Amino acid sequence: xxxxxxxxxxxxxxxxxxxxxxxxxxxxxxxxxxxxxxxxxxxxxxxxxxxxxxxxxxxxxxxxxxxxxxxxxxxxxxxxxxxxxxxxxxxxxxxxxxxxxxxxxxxxxxxxxxxxxxxxxxxxxxxxxxxxxxxxxxxxxxxxxxxxxxxxxxxxxxxxxxxxxxxxxxxxxxxxxxxxxxxxxxxxxxxxxxxxxxxxxxxxxxxxxxxxxxxxxxxxxxxxxxxxxxxxxxxxxxxxxxxxxxxxxxxxxxxxxxxxxxxxxxxxxxxxxxxxxxxxxxxxxxxxxxxxxxxxxxxxxxxxxxxxxxxxxxxxxxxxxxxxxxxxxxxxxxxxxxxxxxxxxxxxxxxxxxxxxxxxxxxxxxxxxxxxxxxxxxxxxxxxxxxxxxxxxxxxxxxxxxxxxxxxxxxxxxxxxxxxxxxxxxxxxxxxxxxxxxxxxxxxxxxxxxxxxxxxxxxxxxxxxxxxxxxxxxxxxxxxxxxxxxxxxxxxxxxxxxxxxxxxxxxxxxxxxxxxxxxxxxxxxxxxxxxxxxxxxxxxxxxxxxxxxxxxxxxxxxxxxxxxxxxxxxxxxxxxxxxxxxxxxxxxxxxxxxxxxxxxxxxxxxxxxxxxxxxxxxxxxxxxxxxxxxxxxxxxxxxxxxxxxxxxxxxxxxxxxxxxxxxxxxxxxx
Amino acid sequence: xxxxxxxxxxxxxxxxxxxxxxxxxxxxxxxxxxxxxxxxxxxxxxxxxxxxxxxxxxxxxxxxxxxxxxxxxxxxxxxxxxxxxxxxxxxxxxxxxxxxxxxxxxxxxxxxxxxxxxxxxx
Numbered sequence: 094x095x096x097x098x099x100x101x102x103x104x105x106x107x108x109x110x111x112x113x114x115x116x117x118x119x120x121x122x123x124x125x126x127x128x129x130x131x132x133x134x135x136x137x138x139x140x141x142x143x144x145x146x147x148x149x150x151x152x153x154x155x156x157x158x159x160x161x162x163x164x165x166x167x168x169x170x171x172x173x174x175x176x177x178x179x180x181x182x183x184x185x186x187x188x189x190x191x192x193x194x195x196x197x198x199x200x201x202x203x204x205x206x207x208x209x210x211x212x213x214x215x216x217x218x219x220x221x222x223x224x225x226x227x228x229x230x231x232x233x234x235x236x237x238x239x240x241x242x243x244x245x246x247x248x249x250x251x252x253x254x255x256x257x258x259x260x261x262x263x264x265x266x267x268x269x270x271x272x273x274x275x276x277x278x279x280x281x282x283x284x285x286x287x288x289x290x291x292x293x294x295x296x297x298x299x300x301x302x303x304x305x306x307x308x309x310x311x312x313x314x315x316x317x318x319x320x321x322x323x324x325x326x327x328x329x330x331x332x333x334x335x336x337x338x339x340x341x342x343x344x345x346x347x348x349x350x351x352x353x354x355x356x357x358x359x360x361x362x363x364x365x366x367x368x369x370x371x372x373x374x375x376x377x378x379x380x381x382x383x384x385x386x387x388x389x390x391x392x393x394x395x396x397x398x399x400x401x402x403x404x405x406x407x408x409x410x411x412x413x414x415x416x417x418x419x420x421x422x423x424x425x426x427x428x429x430x431x432x433x434x435x436x437x438x439x440x441x442x443x444x445x446x447x448x449x450x451x452x453x454x455x456x457x458x459x460x461x462x463x464x465x466x467x468x469x470x471x472x473x474x475x476x477x478x479x480x481x482x483x484x485x486x487x488x489x490x491x492x493x494x495x496x497x498x499x500x501x502x503x504x505x506x507x508x509x510x511x512x513x514x515x516x517x518x519x520x521x522x523x524x525x526x527x528x529x530x531x532x533x534x535x536x537x538x539x540x541x542x543x544x545x546x547x548x549x550x551x552x553x554x555x556x557x558x559x560x561x562x563x564x565x566x567x568x569x570x571x572x573x574x575x576x577x578x579x580x581x582x583x584x585x586x587x588x589x590x591x592x593x594x595x596x597x598x599x600x601x602x603x604x605x606x607x608x609x610x611x612x613x614x615x616x617x618x619x620x621x622x623x624x625x626x627x628x629x630x631x632x633x634x635x636x637x638x639x640x641x642x643x644x645x646x647x648x649x650x651x652x653x654x655x656x657x658x659x660x661x662x663x664x665x666x667x668x669x670x671x672x673x674x675x676x677x678x679x680x681x682x683x684x685x686x687x688x689x690x691x692x693x694x695x696x697x698x699x700x701x702x703x704x705x706x707x708x709x710x711x712x713x714x715x716x717x718x719x720x721x722x723x724x725x726x727x728x729x730x731x732x733x734x735x736x737x738x739x740x741x742x743x744x745x746x747x748x749x750x751x752x753x754x755x756x757x758x759x760x761x762x763x
Numbered sequence: 764x765x766x767x768x769x770x771x772x773x774x775x776x777x778x779x780x781x782x783x784x785x786x787x788x789x790x791x792x793x794x795x796x797x798x799x800x801x802x803x804x805x806x807x808x809x810x811x812x813x814x815x816x817x818x819x820x821x822x823x824x825x826x827x828x829x830x831x832x833x834x835x836x837x838x839x840x841x842x843x844x845x846x847x848x849x850x851x852x853x854x855x856x857x858x859x860x861x862x863x864x865x866x867x868x869x870x871x872x873x874x875x876x877x878x879x880x881x882x883x884x885x
Contacts, residue, residue, distance in 0.1 A: 163872055166872075166874060167818075167821050167868055167872075167874065179820055179821070182820055183818045183820065183821065183868075183870070183872070184818065184870040185870070185871075185872045233871070233872065234871055235871050236871075237816075237870045237871045238815040238816050238869050238870045238871040240816055240846065240847065410871075411873070413790075413873075416814075417790050417814045417815070419790070515793065515797070515798070517797050517798070517799060517800070518800075519797075519799040519800060519801070520799070626793070626797060628793075628795040628796075628797065630804070636795060636810065638793065638795065640792075640793060676803060687804060689795075689796060689800070689802045689803065689804045689806065690796075690797060690800040690801065690802060690803075691801045691802065691803045692800070692801055
């Protein structure tokens with residue numbers, strides 16, 4: 094479905110950017126110096142106007158094509174809707190109508206411009222309208238779908254990004270034309286140099302804006318390193334950045350090496366003309382002409398790279414943002430782990446290594462810089478200083494870089510996968526059954542590594558309730574279950590399908606968490622244990638769920654026949670708590686929310702350390718982030734039924750957010 | 764050098780784009796009733812939370828019973844305050860298995876669809 098759209102998008106972006114770029118070029122680059130032109134200015138204006146009209150036509154045609162292809166895509170659920178104008182009632186449709194109005198105004202503004210006379214005001218009006226026409230593209234891309242204040246920020250950054258890209262990318266074709274005109278002596282060399290300098294200043298500002306706004310957009314749409322390097326979207330973005338850097342490198346060569354050569358023949362713009370002709374015999378203009386040709390060629394090369402970038406932009410718009418990809422593929426054999434930073438001794442060594450590497454690189458760079466600066470005054474010192482700088486940098490990195498491996502752990506392609514099961518009660522329970530069938534013989538019924546078959550193994554089966562489980566991501570566990578561990582554990586890719594392997598992963602996680610929560614004995618824990626997914630309907634018609642507690646503490650009660658008295662007692666809860674009844678048997682309540690999933694009680698009973706048959710009356714506290722923080726069974730101390738006790742525990746949750754566990758995966762909440 | 768880099772980038776872009784075109788956009792973040800859930804209480808509506816804002820005119824939920832009959836009221840609508848939440852009301856349901864089919868278009872114009880089942884009664 095996306096294929097034709099990629100190219101239509103690329104063409105539309107190229108046309109829109111060229112349109113705005115040519116007009117910005119006319120206003121900001123050649124406009125102010127045109128008064129000094131003795132010849133060729135009218136032809137140049139005519140050319141710029143022609144570029145504007147052609148790209149305007151291309152933008153219109155590709156814009157219509159975009160709308161038609163999209164309407165065809167959208168028509169699947171409601172065939173008549175999209176083509177009978179339904180698409181015009183979407184965000185995209187509104188944007189296209191607004192841009193159509195801008196296009197009409199722009200056509201009028203372009204028609205108002207006459208190349209015969211220099212009237213910068215008319216060019217400026219057209220340039221403003223064309224910039225708005227480009228910036229309005231934000232509503233047709235991913236930025237349109239970001240909500241809230243972040244969305245406003247995202248769209249503002251995206252709009253600036255489009256205008257800056259117009260100013261640079263869209264100005265390359267006009268620049269190449271101007272340089273060619275100068276080479277053919279249709280305009281003077283001095284003016285070509287002046288224009289090139291002005292354009293490179295404009296380019297420098299654009300690059301700054303592009304980097305700043307591009308970083309903002311890139312981070313909003315990827316949001317993590319695995320999403321950047323492990324998804325199609327992220328990799329396309331990296332390819333785009335690489336092409337962008339190549340463009341910047343060419344621009345730097347133009348500015349630092351080629352443009353000064355134009356000045357070899359021109360002492361000052363004013364008398365440049367005279368010099369050009371006076372010295373045409375000694376070959377200097379030939380060097381300048383070579384520089385002109387190189388500049389024109391480089392500009393076209395930049396423009397081609399820019400076009401490649403726009404094809405990537407076309408593809409990015411039809412690719413789901415990395416942020417929303419649940420299964421980014423991790424390409425490296427190790428990953429960063431902040432577990433090492435939790436150890437005071439290791440933390441010190443890691444900090445020292447980071448400072449030493451940073452300091453070493455800085456020292457090296459400083460020495461090299463001083464060496465380069467001293468080239469004129471002390472030419473003999475220069476190589477020594479540069480060598481010393483390089484040596485310091487290499488020594489620091491070589492000596493301290495190995496320390497950094499302390500902060501890395503082994504990683505697998507699936508390390509950053511997020512379980513598609515959503516940690517639901519049914520997934521955990523299904524995982525429990527599968528674990529009993531496939532895993533318990535070695536790992537033991539409760540996962541403690543004490544299964545009967547395990548005794549005969551050379552390497553003892555892992556205790557899946559021990560601390561080390563928390564050093565691994567869900568994706569790591571999933572990888573081992575799928576592929577096994579060489580000479581230690583068999584792979585289960587054949588015996589269990591993908592969903593079943595995630596079910597087992599969910600159970601292993603729940604089992605380890607349940608062991609720890611059980612030890613806390615009615616007191617709020619510092620660490621949060623992810624609650625199985627739940628949602629509940631409340632008497633006022635609203636719903637609450639694990640991920641949407643709206644800043645309140647959830648008080649989950651496994652209520653059965655004997656719970657009526659307790660429910661009456663809980664009717665007087667404070668506003669910062671929401672009571673959620675998980676019926677074990679029918680129970681009447683007028684004030685509590687009611688969880689709908691019958692399997693939730695069974696899954697929660699596991700966290701309460703009970704079989705479902707005896708879990709009547711077990712209670713849990715879930716913090717606003719959806720983490721289990723305390724569990725209590727009738728008869729347990731402190732007694733949650735006593736006045737003030739439960740209140741104190743709830744206050745403790747509000748006062749101390751749980752330390753985040755790095756390993757549990759969860760869907761980002763948006 | 765730079766031109767060959769550009770061409771290589773172009774090729775990577777086109778290849779990746781072709782590979783990526785099969786994916787979807789607005790993802791289902793959570794559902795109520797949840798996928799695979801067994802409900803003791805008969806639900807009166809299906810609520811789906813997505814990762815992106817949706818186009819109301821082009822986003823629908825259809826709920827069918829085991830025989831394939833449509834059991835929703837055909838009133839798919841966005842939850843007033845939140846443009847990422849799509850709802851549909853249900854006719855009175857009996858015990859049994861139900862399939863939720865959804866198809867949405869996010870405001871950045873991309874279509875996604877999916878389905879899941881839930882059960883009512885033990």
